[in-house]
Amino acid sequence: MRVLVGGGTGFIGTALSQLLKARGHEVTLVSRQRGPGRITWDELATSGLPRCDAAVNLAGENILNPLRRWNEAFQKEVLSSRLETTDLLARAITKAPQAPQAWILVTGVGVVLGRGGGAIGHMLLPFRLGLGGPIGSGQQFFPWIHIGDLAGILAHALEASHVQGVLNGVAPASTTTNAEFAQALGTALGRPAFIPLPSTVVQAVFGQERAIMLLEGQKVIPRRTLATGYQYSFPELGAALKEIIA
The missing domain is CATH 3.90.25 (UDP-galactose 4-epimerase; domain 1)
Known part of the structure; x- marks a missing residue:
């Protein structure tokens, strides 16, 4: 599969990308900066969704970052980092000539x-x-969850067509x-x-x-994660x- 991973340069995204590649999938990351195997969020907004079979959004500021004060500016950053990237991806998927078969949003683990x-x-x-x-x-x-299992659950959800709805990570x-x-x-x-x-x-x-x-x-x-197999x-x-x- 060709998988697009938003926010894929972080801790979870790196683990997921490595696992997907090890399973034979092709991965393109969406991040703030361009690089090999990456596109930027601006490019996604202007050029549209690259051809892909699945899309995952992991983007989002770490809410428990101890180095950031919990003030109004940081609260807005936490919200916008999740909402704006999700909205951007959703719009790109809606406009794509061929929509991906799977769409995963990671919001709470x-x-x-x-x-x-x-x-x-x-x-x-x-x-x-x-x-x-x-x-x-x-x-x-x-x-809690081991990073290997979180990446494993995401890969399982992408690969198994019967997996739908909310899964607890x-x-x-x-x-x-x-x-x-x-x-x-x-x-x-x-x-x-x-x-x-x-x-x-x-x-x-x-x-x-x-x-x-x-x-x-x-x-x-x-329960539902286990029920998916x-x-x-x-x-x-x-x-x-x-x-x-x-």
Whole structure:
């Protein structure tokens, strides 16, 4: 298949592109800058959709970027980075002489775990120093997914014609609490993980609205993802962390 991936230069996009190419598909990325195997968003708007069998949109500013203050400007950036790219792709698909057979929009997934990026990148240093621990009470649910499985679910959705509707991008063992996750990461690193990060610090760094996402959590079960026949490579947290840290 020829697959167009919007926002394909990021952490998830790179993993998805590698997997698709390994499965024999041809990948074109849509990004801000031109390059080999890429087109820009401006080119998509002016020249239209390149011929493709499937389109995926992964574009979007990281809402939990700790280096950005949660002010009105950043809130607008988070929204527009998702809405404008989705609108642009949707318009291009509508005008295309031959529309793609599959169209996937990635809007909400669990905490993505993998080497070289994602949530683990921010956690490793304090945990390696023995300063890691649960966030707030630690009793909140902590839905997570290995990067390999997130890319796998997306590839499965593109390749299997019966897959439709909303799929939750989380691991089956996503009833993990934040404290259990901290303990598992500490174990994988051979370090203690009992120093909690107080709620007040989380609120100070992320702002009250964003802090809710980290302090309250959400219980998510991927029933429909499993029902499509997708086989997880990393269904259990311990094995997923071991592979990442190895």
